[in-house]
Amino acid sequence: MAEMTERAALTEAVYYILLSLYKPMHGYGIMQNVKEISNCRVSLGAGTLYGAINTLLEKGWIKPMPNEEDSRKKDYQITELGKETVNAEILRLEELIRNGKKITGGE
Amino acid sequence: MKHIVRKAFFDYQKEEKYLNEMSTKGLALTDYTWCRYVFQDAPKGEYIYRIELFQNPVNHPESQNYIKFMEETGVEFVASYYRWVYFRRKATEGEFDIYSDIDSRIKHYKRIRALFLFLTVLNLAIGLLNFFYGHMQTSMDIRPINSYIAILSLSVGTLLLIFLVLPLSKKVSSLEKEKSIRE
Numbered sequence: 001m002a003e004m005t006e007r008a009a010l011t012e013a014v015y016y017i018l019l020s021l022y023k024p025m026h027g028y029g030i031m032q033n034v035k036e037i038s039n040c041r042v043s044l045g046a047g048t049l050y051g052a053i054n055t056l057l058e059k060g061w062i063k064p065m066p067n068e069e070d071s072r073k074k075d076y077q078i079t080e081l082g083k084e085t086v087n088a089e090i091l092r093l094e095e096l097i098r099n100g101k102k103i104t105g106g107e
Numbered sequence: 108m109k110h111i112v113r114k115a116f117f118d119y120q121k122e123e124k125y126l127n128e129m130s131t132k133g134l135a136l137t138d139y140t141w142c143r144y145v146f147q148d149a150p151k152g153e154y155i156y157r158i159e160l161f162q163n164p165v166n167h168p169e170s171q172n173y174i175k176f177m178e179e180t181g182v183e184f185v186a187s188y189y190r191w192v193y194f195r196r197k198a199t200e201g202e203f204d205i206y207s208d209i210d211s212r213i214k215h216y217k218r219i220r221a222l223f224l225f226l227t228v229l230n231l232a233i234g235l236l237n238f239f240y241g242h243m244q245t246s247m248d249i250r251p252i253n254s255y256i257a258i259l260s261l262s263v264g265t266l267l268l269i270f271l272v273l274p275l276s277k278k279v280s281s282l283e284k285e286k287s288i289r290e
Contacts, residue, residue: 011208011210011290012208012290013207013208026179027176027179027180028179028180028181031180042207043201043202043204043207044207045204045205045206045207045208045211046176046177046180046182046205047159047177047205047206047211047215048205048206048207048208048211049180050173050176050177051211051214073179
C-alpha cells in the first residue's frame with residue numbers, strides 16, 4: 001500500500017505544509033503561511049493540520065525542531081526526504097501544467 | 108450574566124447549529140454537562156462553535172496534545188462530555204472549520220457513525236433479549252415488563268439507525284464519491 005502511494009499526488013494541504021516547513025514553523029505559523037502564500041484560497045483546519053503533521057512525522061518527511069528554552073509551541077522542519085518528495089511533486093505538477101496548456105492553448 | 112438552558116439534542120449537528128445561533132444572539136456557551144448548557148453574555152456573534160468527537164477520552168495524553176495544539180491556533184476548549192468536545196474561536200479570525208479537506212471530514216464522520224452504530228447495535232441487542240424474556244413472562248402469565256423494555260430499546264435502536272447512522276453513511280458515501288474525482 002505504502003509503495004503504491006509513493007508516486008501518487010500529494011494533497012494540496014500536504015504540499016503547502018511541506019513548502020511552509022522549508023523554514024522552521026509551529027502549527028499556527030503553518031496555517032497563517034499557507035493562507036498567505038495561497039492568497040487566502042487555502043485555509044487549513046486545525047484538525048486537518050494536526051492529522052497531517054502526525055502522518056508526515058511518521059513518514060519522516062518532517063521532523064520536530066529541538067525545543068528552545070521556554071518555547072511552548074513545537075516547531076517543525078522539512079527533512080531531506082520531504083524535500084525529495086516536494087521536488088518530485090513539482091515535476092509532476094509541471095507536467096500537468098505543460099500538457100494542460102499545450103492542449104487548451106493556455107487560455 | 109449566566110444563563111442556564113436545559114436541553115437535549117439527538118443530533119450533534121443540530122446542537123452545533125443551536126450553539127451558533129445562540130452566539131449570534133449574544134449568548135456564548137461556556138460550559139456543558141449532561142443536557143445542561145451554560146451561556147454567558149457576549150458581543151453578538153463573537154464566537155463560532157464546533158463540536159468534535161475525539162478518538163480517545165478527553166484526558167488521554169493524545170487528546171491533551173491535540174487540545175494544546177488547537178489552543179495554539181487560537182481555538183478555545185469550552186467543554187467536553189464523554190468523547191464529545193466543544194470548541195470555539197473568535198469570529199474575527201475568519202471561518203472556523205476543524206476539518207478542511209475531504210479525507211479528514213470522512214474520518215470524522217466515520218468516527219461518529221461508529222459510535223452511533225455501536226449504540227444502535229447495543230439497543231437492538233438489549234431489545235431482542237428483553238423481547239424473548241417478555242415472551243417467556245407472557246407464557247408464564249406474569250406481567251411482561253421485559254416486553255415494555257424491549258419496545259423502548261428497539262425503538263431507540265431504530266431511531267438511532269434512521270436519523271443518525273444512515274444519514275452519516277449517506278454523507279460519507281457522497282464525500283467518497285467526490286473524493287474519487289477531486290481532492
